[in-house]
Amino acid sequence: MLSKRSLVGIRLNFQTLAVLFFMLIGVSAYAVDPAVANSDEAISAGKTVFNANCKQCHKLDQKSVGPALRGISDRRPIEWAKSFIKNSQAVIASGDAYATALYKEYNNTVMPSHEFLTDDDLGNLLAYIEYGDKVDPNAAVAGAEGAATGTGAGGGIPTEYLTVILGVLVLVLLLILVVLGLIISVLTKYLNKQPLAEDDQEFISQKTDIGKIFKSDAFIIVVTALVVALVAKTALDGLYSVGVQQGYAPAQPIAFSHALHAGQYEIACQYCHTGVEIGKSANIPSPNICMNCHMHIQNVGGKEGISPEIQKIYDAVDNNQPIEWVRVHNLPDLAYFNHSQHVAVGGIECQTCHGPIQEMEVVAQHSSLTMGWCIDCHRQTEIAAEGNAYYDKLVQLHSDSKDALKVKDIGGLECAKCHY
Structure with a gap:
């Protein structure tokens, strides 16, 4: 020590x-x-x-x-x-x-x-x-051009585009209503100038009674149905959000910046979270791992002496006390998740679930981590089978299929895989 x-x-x-x-x-x-x-x-x-x-x-x-x-x-x-x-x-x-x-x-x-x-x-x-x-360098240029033209990897229609499309559709409907109103107005004026039977003339000349519309049974039924639907949707949204902590970013006992360590200095996640490739949990680094660097790096920003945040690491080491980090990502006890299966075998990048962690000053839960979110990933993610002996037999069994081998094809949607 x-x-x-x-x-x-x-x-x-x-x-x-x-x-x-x-x-x-x-x-x-x-x-x-x-x-x-x-x-x-x-x-x-x-x-x-x-x-x-x-x-x-x-x-x-x-x-x-x-x-x-x-x-x-x-x-x-x-x-x-x-x-x-x-x-x-x-x-x-x-x-x-x-x-x-x-x-x-x-x-x-x-x-x-x-x-x-x-x-x-x-x-x-x-x-x-x-x-x-x-x-x-040629690949870098091509990648930049793809990003600029929206033809890069990932594809799909961005949410912003869907919003624009919806807005355009609403505008088109409004224009159609305006055009229909103008057509009715022109036809009414034209028919008023023509010799018509008394019943036809009365029908054309009738005025719209707004009060009767509001008091009609049809209007009351439609409004009631809309209110019930809105209340039901609000209640369901509230139920679905129970236990979902997307965006949760608690204050930590030490102001550790992932943007500095993982971003600017590109320290690999596995250097601190040593269990991510070998076990179920990624584990929280002990002060001893911090001291691998901070026994040499003591000050920040050129200030003399030890910075207050780094001093907290020294105090933890001297007092033989763990740093009480606040857990950010929580799964319910009924769900099983294994980091090594996803990272070491599946080759999944940390950012896939945790978002741009290398840009975060304070770590926040990026994804919803709901069952639906996991299932969608299993349905869409292709197995990285090339050069991976773990999947050799599965690839042989799937060789007759023309479709890519995905997680859902190897039991990724089975209840017992995650709930045991």
Whole structure:
């Protein structure tokens, strides 16, 4: 257990974390080492290592808290890079001139050791840094054009368009009523000038009695039916909203910003919510996970000393007390939901259910999380079966069908799947 005194003594400027991999992209030129494997398997495994250990401070092609990492194998020897990743302090202590110079330049800040990484892990990590997630500028332009013309992925008619269409229909109906009124008026004037029988003339000349309309049985029945329908709809809407907390955004004991951590610094959700890929619950991070970064990052906005919000993390660690976060997303006890099934097996992104979490200063429940909402998703979502051994047999059984394999086809609408 780290004491408050020892933690407070580490007064490092937030920006000094940029040194974590800066030594890996020096000015010395080296050929790409053949040890950096360019295979999909190595790149995929390296991405997992990167997301778990590096992503909170680094991006591949642009500077974040730390420098852009692409091109490490062109600038430093592979063995030097592996040694530095595993134990940067040892490289500095060895007297390496380049490492020592950068160590002094960045206020004697070094990155944490990663002795637990195997040589295969390091090779995969470097493979991902060198070859992974390269952006195709042509694809980016095409995507932007698709978004501008409304032809991008997702399709469908936006709600705003439906509102406009409904408004146009109402306007058309009003115009039809006006035109019919004008036609009746013109015909009445024309017929009044013609010789007509007494009964016909009386019919044409009759005036509308508004009072009789309001007192008529038909009018009373129609109004009563409308009132009953409105009351019934209001009551049903109220019943359907019981237990629905869409938009719920409670105040938390610590002002944690997902927009800063998940958005600006692109820290993977799995780094803090460690159970999301291995268990039913995503779990709330303990103060120890916070301290992985905040034993180095103590101040915010350039202020001296520890910020009040970060001080709360230190207090929780010193007092061995959990932070009492307020739960935002709640499902009834009668419903079963497994995060690992959806995230690890189904490949569902966190934003699918939780919305643009990377843009939220205060987390709010984005989706309704009702049974109807889940069922609609199961009816529409296609199974990500390609390269996923979990679904091999299901794909074989479904091979005769021309339709895409969806969640509803593998029992996604069965009551016992969620209610047990």
